[in-house]
Amino acid sequence: MAPLIEIRDLRVEARGDDGQPVEIVKGVSFTVERGEVMGLIGESGSGKTTIALALMGYARFGCRISGGTVRIGDTEVTGLSEAALRKLRGRRVAYIAQSAAASFNPSRTIMQQVIEAARIHGTLDEAAAREKAIGLFRAMAIPKAETIGERYPHQVSGGQLQRLMAAMALITDPEVVIFDEPTTALDVTTQIEVLKAFKSAIRDRNTTGIYVTHDLAVIAQIADSITVLRHGFVQETAKTGMLLASPAQEYTRNLLAAAEPARRERPALVETAAPLLKVTGLTVGYGGLDAEGMPLVPVVREVDLAIRQGEALGVIGESGCGKSTLARAISGLAPPARGTVELGGKVLGPGLAQRSREELREIQLVFQSADTALNPRVSIGEIIGRPLTFFFGLKGAERDRRVRELLDLTHLPASVLNRQPGDLSGGQKQRVNLARALAAKPRLLLCDEVTSALDTLVAAAILDLLAELRKELGLTTMFISHDLKTIRAICDQVLVLYAGRVVETLPASAISARGHHPYAKLLFSSVPALHQGWLDGLAAPAMPASATEAQGREGCTFFHRCELRMEGTCDRIVPPPRQTPEGLTVACHHPLEG
């Protein structure tokens, strides 16, 4: 039998900055059998989304399909008229986008949008479509399936929206479903639930799928075959097991290596009595203060932490847990409502204004997005040179020499000196961002998600650089990330934050073993492993997650999601941190197991 999808020599052109057409997909061919899922993997700019959209005969604004053929069943998609394409889209081929929050129309109810395709194509009448939608909601394990459709998109969480979008795609029983990075924007604990829902939906309906992602571990759970793309070319196509076990191409091997970052070499710590950074009872929040002097919206609550000289502390937690706010409070950008920050035994002022220039110099913050952190109109030389003048009064040739040293340190060519951030690649910009922070010769470097916006291979190179800098400069760092694999690769100690509270502190080497706090356990077990069948082997969570309820001021912040919760204790008393024999600190009422 002929494959259901056949793409042959597909070419897509985009209009470049100079108005000339630039080919962004350069002769891509592959086939997908009915009922199979093909994974398209590649870095940004590899053309993976463009190829997936071409399956629907669609090219984004400024792009056009310039050559090759796309066949689905008996239909040559590339030869269809606009009217015929409309009949295909949403009916025979459906699309699930990366950001469900952006892909739902904010002005229409969820139900109206979910059944829209069925109504447009006339496959079902209104009542039948609604009924079917509710059935799909149930199949996707969406809570309150009967009534959730009457809500507006902003009233529903991101993970639920992503599953609602899958229901929207399946409403017409399409032959082909395109998944375009559907879990990339989600927290790992949510990602699992969504992946499971997708997988069972694909299996139950014998759907043919195209799964686009940059995450090899995710695709290994879903795809039967994988096509590796780079710069608009196919690197290789193979069955998933084959590709993971014996990749044919060098590039694929690099991707695989970067997906499971090795632990970077780390310098031996000098045991000193006092830690370099000591944070005690730090509470930071927004809104006004209440009668007890606590912020109305606390983001970080009573956090204690310490970092020794030369140590790298990782801070991990899902979005909104207060990771970045913690770093901002330590740096003085967000003055805390309570608690103190000590550096080298000296208590620092709460805000920037209360700190001396020398104290400001000692703590430097590296932001996640170099695009917004670097002034686009200023040359790289000036960006790095400014802190040199500000903190050390360097000028002229002396300053130039130091700037060149810093470029050298961060492996940037001297040719970038007179260029502006816009002329640099993402990885280079992040290096400039680091060089700017290092220019101040800080004692403590706070890195806030510095690799999160980068492609896997570029991020791996930045991790190498950070490890090297630690060795050469003896830097003390706090490394914030939502990605456990990154943290494990370069940190000594790891601090797990949940809803602003520290729930567990443990050595990075102990991450792979199970954590002790129920949230840490859930978090660690949610990170997809790079082998097939990991998802299927996971036990179902004992209690459904309800992400938004962790607001109470009393009791354990994880109470509502915890499978070990004890009514009467956990919802009343904040669990105090306890030491375990293995050197872990766990904040949980439950008796700790070995």
Add this chain to the structure above:
Amino acid sequence: MTGSIGTLLLGRLLAAIATLWFVATMVFIITNLLPGDVAQELLGQSATPEAVAGLRKSLGLDVPPFERYLTWLGGLVRGDAGRSLVNGMPVGDLIGSRLGNSLLLAGITALVAVPLALALGIAAAVKRGSIYDRAIGMGTVLAVSVPEFLVASAAVLVFAVHLRWLPALSQLGRIETFWDGFRVFALPVMTLTFVIMAQMARMTRAALVDVLSSSYIEMAKLKGASAARIVVWHALPNAIGPIANAIAFSLSFLLGGVIIVETIFNYPGIAKLMVDGVATRDIPLVQACAMLFCGAYLLLVTAADVAAILANPRLRHR
């Protein structure tokens, strides 16, 4: 739920009232700074100082400004704008006789200009980047740049003088049939439409282009929705806020900013009344007209705000 949106709307209303009060104070201060004196103006240059002083006293102009301000403000709150200094008639009556005409002209212009502007703006947004889009873009820039007296004069020259299709002056007294009405209003409405349409069309295009490039519009396309459905069902509800604001802004011009058009076509509207008031130093009339324009402007802008709030489900269902 409804409480929060009620608070939001109440807030808008209070802000509008506060603005109106601020404007009233400003209007009072500025009109009192105007050079010239109504008594002097009425009696002519040969009047004796005693006669001028007597007239000033009888007109109440000798009272200290702050007292006059309070009296005037109190009158405004009760709906009494005082009496004209020139002919002694209540200002309310003077305005009342003209307001209907102004509203008629504004209404007809709005009926022509708003749908036309929306259609042009929507079409330009949908065909973004096409020759048609660029033509509308150029045309609207041109229309905004040409002063209205030039448009009005050119229209008179072409349609009244050369072609002799339409009368050069708008005489409201002689309307009996629809055709009469058309002939009277054609030129002023055409001129005003030309002036206010460009702004609305451009804002509509900008708002819609913004919405049309969002992910949920791409999603709708990939569900197989037709172009008409995408614009009407998906895009427009999300563009109501900025479009309503642009419309309110343009329409507010129709009440206060049409002085030149009313003058050229000799149309008996409010703006012309105000200009006459300034010429004769009839302060109460000028003040009342200014307050009327500001009030209309605030009313329109507040209505647009309310429309934007009601159209946004994030504000409607909090």
